[in-house]
Amino acid sequence: MTGNKPSSRPVDRYYSKVCCCLVGILLISSANLFFFLEHNKHLNGTTSEGGAVSEGPSTHMIDHGKTKRWNRAMVEAKEMLAAHGEEAECLHPKVQESKKLLKQFQGNRRPSKPYLNMGFPKCGSSTLFDFFACLGYRATHFTNNSLAGDFEGICMRDAVANGLRPLETCARGVDAILQMDVEYPLGIDGYFHKPFRDECFFPQFSLLEELHQEAPASTFLLTFRPIHDWITSISGWGSTVMLNRFQLCDFPNLPRGIPTDLGNKTQVVGQMTEFWCSHVQHVRNFVKEYPSHTLIETSLYDNLQSAQIMYGLFPTKVDANNTSEPITTELSNGCWGHSNENRPKQWLRRRKGKQGRNWLQKEQQRQQE
Numbered sequence: 001m002t003g004n005k006p007s008s009r010p011v012d013r014y015y016s017k018v019c020c021c022l023v024g025i026l027l028i029s030s031a032n033l034f035f036f037l038e039h040n041k042h043l044n045g046t047t048s049e050g051g052a053v054s055e056g057p058s059t060h061m062i063d064h065g066k067t068k069r070w071n072r073a074m075v076e077a078k079e080m081l082a083a084h085g086e087e088a089e090c091l092h093p094k095v096q097e098s099k100k101l102l103k104q105f106q107g108n109r110r111p112s113k114p115y116l117n118m119g120f121p122k123c124g125s126s127t128l129f130d131f132f133a134c135l136g137y138r139a140t141h142f143t144n145n146s147l148a149g150d151f152e153g154i155c156m157r158d159a160v161a162n163g164l165r166p167l168e169t170c171a172r173g174v175d176a177i178l179q180m181d182v183e184y185p186l187g188i189d190g191y192f193h194k195p196f197r198d199e200c201f202f203p204q205f206s207l208l209e210e211l212h213q214e215a216p217a218s219t220f221l222l223t224f225r226p227i228h229d230w231i232t233s234i235s236g237w238g239s240t241v242m243l244n245r246f247q248l249c250d251f252p253n254l255p256r257g258i259p260t261d262l263g264n265k266t267q268v269v270g271q272m273t274e275f276w277c278s279h280v281q282h283v284r285n286f287v288k289e290y291p292s293h294t295l296i297e298t299s300l301y302d303n304l305q306s307a308q309i310m311y312g313l314f315p316t317k318v319d320a321n322n323t324s325e326p327i328t329t330e331l332s333n334g335c336w337g338h339s340n341e342n343r344p345k346q347w348l349r350r351r352k353g354k355q356g357r358n359w360l361q362k363e364q365q366r367q368q369e
């Protein structure tokens with residue numbers, strides 16, 4: 001290019017050199033500033049009060065305020081549990097709030113799709129799947145999503161890591177996604193028998209921001225069960241106990257290696273309770289921040305009340321042509337809670353004794369308030 005201007009005077013050349021220099025300095029310093037800011041952002045995230053922030057796949061993605069939200073939720077969980085123990089509100093569903101939704105969604109109004117189960121595994125995801133599938137919604141659960149061709153959650157993780165939209169990529173056309181989480185850490189022979197791949201990922205922990213960006217009015221479902229019962233349940237399930245797998249997973253609110261001593265019940269209960277509580281805080285805070293979402297909280301053990309809420313919010317059967325018809329008595333007997341019949345009784349029998357009864361009583365009292 002410069003060869004086209006053989007006539008440029010020495011003074012001009014001098015100025016253009018100075019200009020080039022200045023532009024160069026400007027570019028270098030702004031690049032430095034950028035890296036400085038990025039670096040500081042990272043430091044702020046890892047050194048704030050909440051302590052352990054995991055180096056899971058989510059940290060390789062754009063932060064979108066994730067670190068700040070998680071730190072807040074973890075601090076809140078610690079404080080709540082210290083102050084209120086098992087009475088802490090993060091351990092119990094806000095059923096009254098869900099009942100208020102019944103007034104909000106009347107007539108033909110429904111909570112917006114997609115319906116995303118934000119809860120933990122072993123906490124009613126099959127009940128939710130049965131419910132939505134029974135009512136004719138296109139529902140998926142864990143592995144059985146032909147579009148994902150894999151675990152839904154792993155598909156979403158990889159989609160986001162590659163700049164793709166998780167729902168469109170992994171669950172196009174799906175109305176209700178009822179188990180996104182996968183908990184097969186590296187080295188564990190998982191469902192698809194890939195022990196050399198880390199398949200431990202919870203979109204409901206790590207992709208709230210991306211799911212929100214893609215579906216800003218989506219509906220979040222959060223099912224609760226008494227915390228001790230949940231811990232008992234994850235301590236004895238499947239070929240590899242789920243709790244052992246959680247220990248090997250790296251979650252934003254449960255770094256790899258925690259709980260450290262699986263034989264120490266006090267520690268396991270303490271740390272898993274905090275894990276639960278911080279997740280609930282994280283979801284509740286997120287919905288407060290973005291009230292375009294609807295959050296439906298229910299209790300797994302109160303079938304009657306949960307059925308009332310769910311049928312109230314989803315009162316019709318839908319079909320592939322997007323027409324809907326009122327639920328018949330036959331359906332309303334069959335769609336909700338089938339997989340959890342008599343659960344409280346079974347649970348009591350398993351837990352035996354006074355402690356179990358006290359738990360159930362408290363849970364029932366709380367729901368009547």
Ligand SMILES: *[C@@H]1O[C@H](CO)[C@@H](O)[C@H](O)[C@H]1NC(C)=O
Nearest residue numbers: 126129140141142143144145
């Ligand atoms: C999906 O999985 C659920 C249980 O996880 C099962 O009941 C259902 O039949 C499966 N559906 C398909 C289409 O594979």
Ligand SMILES: *[C@@H]1O[C@H](CO)[C@@H](O)[C@H](O)[C@H]1NC(C)=O
Nearest residue numbers: 261263264265266267268270
């Ligand atoms: C079990 O864990 C608790 C809480 O972390 C700790 O205080 C206690 O010393 C531990 N007990 C044993 C036997 O290691």
Ligand SMILES: *[C@@H]1O[C@H](CO)[C@@H](O)[C@H](O)[C@H]1NC(C)=O
Nearest residue numbers: 136318319320321322323324
């Ligand atoms: C949807 O509509 C088409 C065309 O009217 C019809 O053939 C089909 O049976 C309908 N499907 C359902 C599930 O109602």
Ligand SMILES: *[C@@H]1O[C@H](CO)[C@@H](O)[C@H](O)[C@H]1NC(C)=O
Nearest residue numbers: 108109110320321322323324
């Ligand atoms: C289905 O119907 C609802 C309400 O009538 C409407 O809002 C929605 O856009 C429809 N969806 C499709 C895919 O046609």
